[in-house]
Amino acid sequence: MVKFLSVNIGKLVNLSCKIAGKGGTSLPGKIALSADPNLIKKLISLIKGNKVMITGTNGKTTTSGLIASILSANGKKVVYNKEGANMKTGLATALIKSSNFFGNLQKDAVVFEVDEATMLIIIEEVQPNIVVITNFFRDQLDRFGELDMTVEKVKKALLTLPQDSIVLLNADEPFTASIGDEIKSKVFYYGIEDNIEGINSFSFEQKYCPVCGHRYEYKRVYYGQLGDYYCPNCGKKRPNPHFKATNIFLNEEGINFDLHYKDKVFTIKSKLIGLYNVYNLLTAISTGILLNIEFNTISKTVENYLPIEGRLQKTKIKNKKAIINLIKNPIGFESTLNMLSQFNKPLNLLISINDNYADGRDVSWLWDVNLESFLSKTKVNYIVTSGLRAEDMAVRLKYAGFDIKKIKITNSAEKAIDMIAELTKEELIAILPNYTSLYDINKYFKIQEAKK
Amino acid sequence: MKLVIGHMYPDLLNLYGDIGNIVALKKRCEWRKIEVEVKQISLDYKENFTDIDLLFLGGGSDREQKIVSDDLKNKKGKNLKTAIKDGLTVLAICGGYQLLGEYYQTLAGSKLEGLGVLKAWTIGSNRRMIGNIVIETNVAGKNFKMVGFENHSGKTFLVKMEPLGKVIIGNGNNGEDKTEGCIYKNVYGTYLHGPVLPKNPEFADILIETALKRKYGKVELTPLDDSLEQQTKQSLIKRFVKK
Ligand SMILES: [Zn+2]
Numbered sequence: 126m127v128k129f130l131s132v133n134i135g136k137l138v139n140l141s142c143k144i145a146g147k148g149g150t151s152l153p154g155k156i157a158l159s160a161d162p163n164l165i166k167k168l169i170s171l172i173k174g175n176k177v178m179i180t181g182t183n184g185k186t187t188t189s190g191l192i193a194s195i196l197s198a199n200g201k202k203v204v205y206n207k208e209g210a211n212m213k214t215g216l217a218t219a220l221i222k223s224s225n226f227f228g229n230l231q232k233d234a235v236v237f238e239v240d241e242a243t244m245l246i247i248i249e250e251v252q253p254n255i256v257v258i259t260n261f262f263r264d265q266l267d268r269f270g271e272l273d274m275t276v277e278k279v280k281k282a283l284l285t286l287p288q289d290s291i292v293l294l295n296a297d298e299p300f301t302a303s304i305g306d307e308i309k310s311k312v313f314y315y316g317i318e319d320n321i322e323g324i325n326s327f328s329f330e331q332k333y334c335p336v337c338g339h340r341y342e343y344k345r346v347y348y349g350q351l352g353d354y355y356c357p358n359c360g361k362k363r364p365n366p367h368f369k370a371t372n373i374f375l376n377e378e379g380i381n382f383d384l385h386y387k388d389k390v391f392t393i394k395s396k397l398i399g400l401y402n403v404y405n406l407l408t409a410i411s412t413g414i415l416l417n418i419e420f421n422t423i424s425k426t427v428e429n430y431l432p433i434e435g436r437l438q439k440t441k442i443k444n445k446k447a448i449i450n451l452i453k454n455p456i457g458f459e460s461t462l463n464m465l466s467q468f469n470k471p472l473n474l475l476i477s478i479n480d481n482y483a484d485g486r487d488v489s490w491l492w493d494v495n496l497e498s499f500l501s502k503t504k505v506n507y508i509v510t511s512g513l514r515a516e517d518m519a520v521r522l523k524y525a526g527f528d529i530k531k532i533k534i535t536n537s538a539e540k541a542i543d544m545i546a547e548l549t550k551e552e553l554i555a556i557l558p559n560y561t562s563l564y565d566i567n568k569y570f571k572i573q574e575a576k577k
Numbered sequence: 578m579k580l581v582i583g584h585m586y587p588d589l590l591n592l593y594g595d596i597g598n599i600v601a602l603k604k605r606c607e608w609r610k611i612e613v614e615v616k617q618i619s620l621d622y623k624e625n626f627t628d629i630d631l632l633f634l635g636g637g638s639d640r641e642q643k644i645v646s647d648d649l650k651n652k653k654g655k656n657l658k659t660a661i662k663d664g665l666t667v668l669a670i671c672g673g674y675q676l677l678g679e680y681y682q683t684l685a686g687s688k689l690e691g692l693g694v695l696k697a698w699t700i701g702s703n704r705r706m707i708g709n710i711v712i713e714t715n716v717a718g719k720n721f722k723m724v725g726f727e728n729h730s731g732k733t734f735l736v737k738m739e740p741l742g743k744v745i746i747g748n749g750n751n752g753e754d755k756t757e758g759c760i761y762k763n764v765y766g767t768y769l770h771g772p773v774l775p776k777n778p779e780f781a782d783i784l785i786e787t788a789l790k791r792k793y794g795k796v797e798l799t800p801l802d803d804s805l806e807q808q809t810k811q812s813l814i815k816r817f818v819k820k
Contacts, residue, residue, distance in 0.1 A: 271592070271638045271639075272638070273638050273639075273640065340588070486707075486708060486709070486726070487593065487726045487728065487770065488726075488771075489593040489594030489595075489597065489726060489770045489771055489772055490593070490594055491594065492594035492595075492596055492597030492600065492772055492775075493594050493596060513816075516805070516808055516809035516812050516813075517776070517809055519805055519809070520775050520776065520805055520806055520809050521597075521775075523805055524597070524600050524601060524604050524775055525600075526604075529805060
């Protein structure tokens with residue numbers, strides 16, 4: 126019996142997308158949803174328990190990848206939108222791919238990363254057991270309007286959750302933590318308690334005390350506006366986290382830290398790099414613990430977990446060492462630069478900036494990145510700028526004090542990669558594309574792969 | 578020579594890479610060996626603007642604009658108006674621009690009072706005017722095009738005031754009368770983000786020159802090599818202005 130004809134239509138589209146060589150991360154879902162607008166709700170209702178939703182500006186994709194792996198290691202068959210297509214159509218596509226031709230969803234857990242702006246709709250359809258929020262930063266502003274509005278939207282969505290659902294919030298990020306004061310669900314917090322050196326950042330988002338309106342002050346800043354904050358006027362402060370990371374150790378090979386929950390201390394090891402991945406790990410592990418998964422299963426999964434494509438991915442261009450990392454907003458860009466300068470090696474950079482819809486049309490955010498600080502403490506020999514906004518990026522570098530004779534500009538990703546390889550001798554190549562540029566860069570590598 | 582830039586409410590009005598305008602002003606002075614100082618002017622500022630040559634105001638969220646509006650009304654407004662009448666150079670973008678006008682009326686009907694130096698008023702609309710914008714302008718006897726990115730839902734209408742330019746692509750002040758921005762004495766209001774100054778170096782230099790002239794009399798700026806900035810501007814104009 127064919128339960129949902131629309132699933133069937135979607136699967137056919139998925140198949141034809143594969144044949145046509147396109148990724149098909151949202152088209153099958155788009156077509157199936159037009160055949161049946163209630164498709165997501167119908168398919169999801171077949172799953173009881175283990176429904177996790179992740180939202181926030183940065184860290185969604187890595188966190189949801191980790192959570193999905195933890196659930197899989199626990200023996201669950203997980204449906205998860207791993208291609209990062211996090212609008213409604215992307216979710217429908219993930220579900221269709223996990224269903225058979227009879228419209229039966231052959232899974233027993235859901236991990237969805239969801240766009241902040243679509244939370245309200247998706248919560249209604251998915252009815253998650255746990256909602257995880259990573260942080261709020263300015264991102265793709267021309268699509269969402271202002272940060273306050275984004276936070277309000279998410280809060281409104283969370284208010285529709287049943288009271289027995291769990292909401293896991295970042296205690297160190299004042300916008301995210303403030304949501305916990307106003308919702309009816311069971312709220313848990315996670316946070317860092319360590320005297321590790323923070324990232325000197327332009328993109329500090331001043332937060333005002335929600336009780337009295339006074340400006341928050343900080344005892345410690347980790348990155349952006351994340352840290353240990355308090356209101357000097359009325360005494361409101363960062364909530365005390367249920368899950369804490371201490372004894373953090375970072376280098377280019379990975380991360381170690383201790384995770385405290387109740388009276389227990391767990392040792393965490395990971396191959397992921399950089400301070401912001403401590404948050405991703407902390408978030409995912411806390412979710413695993415809240416889902417009552419055994420700690421050994423969690424820690425083994427985390428230890429073996431490798432970064433996903435374009436997220437600190439190591440590769441080679443013409444036998445030269447390269448690292449690719451997606452940059453999509455000021456804080457992501459800054460943390461990547463910070464990590465690169467920690468390597469203490471000469472670098473060549475390829476920065477590729479598009480302004481397609483998915484990237485955000487406005488590239489003003491490039492000026493919110495503290496390139497000045499990075500360039501003053503890091504040896505960078507050449508920078509190739511590429512993408513539709515290659516010139517804008519070059520102007521940014523000029524005003525950050527970089528020698529314009531060492532900037533090469535091309536709009537083509539392919540030419541840019543050839544150029545950077547040509548210019549490189551001993552340097553480590555860092556390729557930093559924004560969202561749709563990553564697609565252009567990956568295409569280049571796929572073509573190279575096929576030629577072999 | 579020394580240029581003192583006042584960055585107004587950097588902690589409240591700091592949307593969309595506005596900091597890039599300060600960076601551009603600073604760099605273009607440094608390249609000419611003109612000394613620069615940037616003063617942060619926020620709620621706790623006690624002077625009367627006579628210590629400032631060039632004032633910059635960016636955009637902010639609604640709540641932040643309310644705080645600024647109150648501070649202008651109750652504390653800084655009088656001194657700032659006097660300085661502007663005396664010829665202080667001001668660049669005000671988006672929310673900062675709206676705040677220099679008479680008032681901002683939100684869609685819901687509430688009124689936020691402005692400084693009133695520009696005979697302009699802004700009314701909220703339910704359509705966000707968002708996207709790339711190209712204007713043609715004639716400032717300080719120079720005719721040139723400017724590129725930027727606008728993102729506002731407020732519609733601004735000028736009352737017998739000179740606009741900064743004419744819209745070629747985009748919405749400008751209100752999406753209706755093809756005007757963009759406003760000029761009054763040495764005050765320049767605009768909706769152009771991008772940020773506006775690095776990609777429109779002619780405009781940046783007009784601001785620097787105007788500010789220094791007020792302080793030192795006759796000033797001539799050393800020309801700089803702006804070929805990268807011009808290349809960027811031209812490539813954007815070529816992309817957005819369909820012939
Ligand atoms: Zn307070």
